[in-house]
Amino acid sequence: MSNKVFQQNLNDKKGPQPGGPYLIQMLFKEPVDMPDKDEMTAVMEKHIGAVECFCRDKKMAGFAALDHIAEFQDGKCPVQLMVMKCDKFKGKGFDAFLMSQMWDCQEDRERIFRECRYQVVATDMLAAALPALERANLDADFVEALAELYPTCEAFYFQSCGKLLLAEDVRSHQIEGSDRFIRFGVNVRFFNIEGTEDMLIDTVGMSTLFLPDLQYHFHGMDPNGVVNHAYNVASYILEHDNPIQDGETVDGVENGQMSREIQWKCQYEDAMIQPPRGVLDINMGDYASGKR
Incomplete structure (x- = not known):
């Protein structure tokens, strides 16, 4: 339990926006290469179903989740899943208030933020248009695909909820269905x-x-x-x-x-x-x- 005293601050508008992107930060000790297009596509398909890789360059990879169609007033299109290139992780924005609520990693959170100097950021796009249960399952499938694609990942940080999980806990969980979103998100x-x-x-x-x-x-x-x-x-x-x-x-x-x-x-x-x-x-x- 943290003994720090925090102030209630409802003027702080920094929090997640309703329906906002599901932002995933994977943390690493060493820099990591983006897997090649064929490997990424195969692992995404295994976890998510039919996907189409619509971009893959040095900066990012993008996949259309063909079974998950976002419908808007002026048309419809598949939800997109984006994976950015490896970048430096400086640990900025992680204040004592956020750190105090990382209950799943109490023993390891200091070590993770000290040792992990690199990150890969991934997110969904257009997914807010999906029904809640469909999005929850898709986002959980995406997390599991990323855990397989990046075996040297040390920890996952889920920005929309402030949760930090060891990567081994993400890989080894026995949870099924939408409860995975509750666990991760x-x-x-x-x-x-x-x-x-x-x-x-x-x-x-x-x-x-x-x-x-x-x-x-x-x-x-x-x-x-x-x-x-x-x-x-x-x-x-x-x-x-x-x-x-x-x-x-x-x-x-x-x-x-x-x-x-x-x-x-x-x-x-x-x-x-x-x-x-x-x-x-x-x-x-x-x-x-x-x-x-």
């Missing part, structure tokens, strides 16, 4: 609120899919059970295209497990902690803090 954050017994847990990353992030403001409960609850509710929202209406309830937590006996009320609000975004606030009944 959604970060559950934890804060103690100074001068009180209150805690705040929220998610970042759901807004990439135009879905609501979650927020819990509470006291008197083990936060680990609330973290698990957040991941479960995020998974449910993604899988069912957010069926939760303002004022409805979700199963709560009892003795660390989700329980139908306890119902927690949901309400759409603005986030209490940056980045500014709409959240589904979950009122934890007897454990709830603050006014709703």
